[in-house]
Amino acid sequence: MWNRPRFDLKVRLTLRVAAISAACFAAISAYFLITADRAAHARIDAIAAIVAKTLELQQGKVLWTANPRPDFPNLDPVSAYVMTPGLCLAFRGPSGEIIQRFCSGAPVTADAPPQIFTAFYHGLFDPGRKAARPVMLRGSKLGEAVVSVDPAVQTAEAWHEAGRLMLALAIALPLLCVLVYAALARALRPTRLISTGLERIAAGDLTTRLPPFDLAELSAVRDVFNHLAESLDTALAERAELTRKLIALQDEERRHLARELHDEFGQSLAAIRALASSARQTAAQDCPSLLGECDGIARTASGMMETLRGALFRLRPPEVEELGLVASLEGLVAGWNGRSRGETRFAIRFDGTFETLPASISANLYRIVQEALTNAAKHAGATKVNLELTMHEGEIALAIDDDGRSTDPVAKSGMGLLGMRERVAALRGRLSFEAGPQGGSALRVVIPLASAGPQVLEHAA
Structure with missing residues (x-):
C-alpha cells in the first residue's frame, strides 16, 4: 500500500473556508467596482444633460433679449455646481471643434494605485469614456455638451474603494481562519478519543x-x-x-x-x-x-x-505448583545444558517475584518455554539461547533470543509455535516471533496478570 501524505482535517477545512471567503471577497470587490463604474458613467451622463440644458437656456436667453454680443457658450455658471476633481466640461460646435473647455485639476495623492491595478482596471472598464449631449434650439442642433473625467482620477477612486475592501479582507480573513480553526478543533476533539480507542x-x-x-x-x-x-x-x-x-x-x-x-x-x-x-x-x-x-x-x-x-x-514435568515457576524453569534449562554436552548453552535470568503467580499462568509459561527451547535447539540449530522473564506493571514479559536459523520453516510455523500461540491466546496475551537484531530469532511474549473491566475513555470537553 502506498504511503499517502496526511493532512490535518482542521487545517484543510480552514484553508477551504479561507479560499471560499477570499473568493467571496473578490466577487464583492468586483461587484463594487462594476457598481462604481456604472455610477460614474451615470453621473457623467447626468452632468452632460445638465450642461446641455444650461447651454440651451443660455442660447434661448440670448435670442429673447436680442443681445448683439451674445455670451455663448458660458460654462462658468454650471461648473460652479458640478465641478469635481478631474472633471472636464466642453462645448463642441457643429463642425466638431471644441469652442470652450473647462477642466478642474486632479488632486495630488501619495497613494497612487499600482500599475498592475491600473492595467487591470483599464482592461475591464473604460474610465476615459466621454458623455455627450446635443444642445438643441428650435429643432436645430447648435452643438454638443461633452463631459469627461480624467482616467487617472477615476482609477484612483476605484483603487481607494478596492483598497478599503482589501484592508477589510486582510483583517477579517485571518480572524475568520482563527475562529474557524478553533471551532473545528473543538468540534473534532472527540476524534482524538476515537483514535486513542482504536490504538x-x-x-x-x-x-x-x-x-x-x-x-x-x-x-x-x-x-x-x-x-x-x-x-x-x-x-x-x-x-x-x-x-x-x-x-x-x-x-x-x-x-x-x-x-x-x-x-x-x-x-x-x-x-x-x-x-x-x-x-x-x-x-x-x-x-x-x-x-x-x-x-x-x-x-x-x-x-x-x-x-x-x-x-x-x-x-x-515436575509439578510447577510444587516446585514453583522459577525452580521449574531453572531445572528445565539445567536439563538442556546437561543433554547438550557443550553444543548448546542455555542461560536464564529472572526479574521480579513469581511465587504468587496463578497456577494456570505458571503452567502455561513453563510449557511455552519448553516448546521454545525445543524449537531453538532441535529445529533452528541454535548454539546459544538466552531467556529473560520479567514482571512489571501488571504483566509478565518473556524474551527468548537465539543465534539459530531464523528462516527455518519449522521454527516459524511448526506445531510448537502454534501451541505457544494457543497458550498465549488462552491467557489473553501477545506473542511475536521475528528475526533477531543480530541474526537468529527473537520470541516475545507478554501476558497480563489480570483483566480489568471496560475502561471508558475520558471525554474531552
Missing part, C-alpha cells in the same frame, strides 16, 4: 469503550465502536475458554500417556534388564560366549530407559 483495540485492549458524544455522527461511531469492542472481547473470551479446555485436555492426555509409558514400557524395560542380568549369570557358568549378547541387551535396555525418562519428563 488500544489494535494493541489488544478490548476493554476500551468510548464515552457519549454531542454530535449525532460521532455518537453513531461510538455505538459501532463499543459494540465491535464488546463483540471482539466476548469472542476472544470464548476462544480463550475453549483454548484453556483444549490445553487442559491435552495436558491430561499427556499425563495419561506418561502413566501408560511408565507403567507398561518402564516395567517391561526393567524386566528385560533383570532377565539380561539373569541370563548373564547363567551364561557365565554354562556358555561364556553369550556374555557379550547379554551385556548388549542390558545396555540397550538401559539406553531405552534413559530415553523413556526424557520423554516422561517432557510429557509430565
Whole structure:
C-alpha cells in the first residue's frame, strides 16, 4: 500500500473556508467596482444633460433679449455646481471643434494605485469614456455638451474603494481562519478519543469503550465502536475458554500417556534388564560366549530407559505448583545444558517475584518455554539461547533470543509455535516471533496478570 501524505482535517477545512471567503471577497470587490463604474458613467451622463440644458437656456436667453454680443457658450455658471476633481466640461460646435473647455485639476495623492491595478482596471472598464449631449434650439442642433473625467482620477477612486475592501479582507480573513480553526478543533476533539480507542483495540485492549458524544455522527461511531469492542472481547473470551479446555485436555492426555509409558514400557524395560542380568549369570557358568549378547541387551535396555525418562519428563514435568515457576524453569534449562554436552548453552535470568503467580499462568509459561527451547535447539540449530522473564506493571514479559536459523520453516510455523500461540491466546496475551537484531530469532511474549473491566475513555470537553 502506498504511503499517502496526511493532512490535518482542521487545517484543510480552514484553508477551504479561507479560499471560499477570499473568493467571496473578490466577487464583492468586483461587484463594487462594476457598481462604481456604472455610477460614474451615470453621473457623467447626468452632468452632460445638465450642461446641455444650461447651454440651451443660455442660447434661448440670448435670442429673447436680442443681445448683439451674445455670451455663448458660458460654462462658468454650471461648473460652479458640478465641478469635481478631474472633471472636464466642453462645448463642441457643429463642425466638431471644441469652442470652450473647462477642466478642474486632479488632486495630488501619495497613494497612487499600482500599475498592475491600473492595467487591470483599464482592461475591464473604460474610465476615459466621454458623455455627450446635443444642445438643441428650435429643432436645430447648435452643438454638443461633452463631459469627461480624467482616467487617472477615476482609477484612483476605484483603487481607494478596492483598497478599503482589501484592508477589510486582510483583517477579517485571518480572524475568520482563527475562529474557524478553533471551532473545528473543538468540534473534532472527540476524534482524538476515537483514535486513542482504536490504538488500544489494535494493541489488544478490548476493554476500551468510548464515552457519549454531542454530535449525532460521532455518537453513531461510538455505538459501532463499543459494540465491535464488546463483540471482539466476548469472542476472544470464548476462544480463550475453549483454548484453556483444549490445553487442559491435552495436558491430561499427556499425563495419561506418561502413566501408560511408565507403567507398561518402564516395567517391561526393567524386566528385560533383570532377565539380561539373569541370563548373564547363567551364561557365565554354562556358555561364556553369550556374555557379550547379554551385556548388549542390558545396555540397550538401559539406553531405552534413559530415553523413556526424557520423554516422561517432557510429557509430565515436575509439578510447577510444587516446585514453583522459577525452580521449574531453572531445572528445565539445567536439563538442556546437561543433554547438550557443550553444543548448546542455555542461560536464564529472572526479574521480579513469581511465587504468587496463578497456577494456570505458571503452567502455561513453563510449557511455552519448553516448546521454545525445543524449537531453538532441535529445529533452528541454535548454539546459544538466552531467556529473560520479567514482571512489571501488571504483566509478565518473556524474551527468548537465539543465534539459530531464523528462516527455518519449522521454527516459524511448526506445531510448537502454534501451541505457544494457543497458550498465549488462552491467557489473553501477545506473542511475536521475528528475526533477531543480530541474526537468529527473537520470541516475545507478554501476558497480563489480570483483566480489568471496560475502561471508558475520558471525554474531552
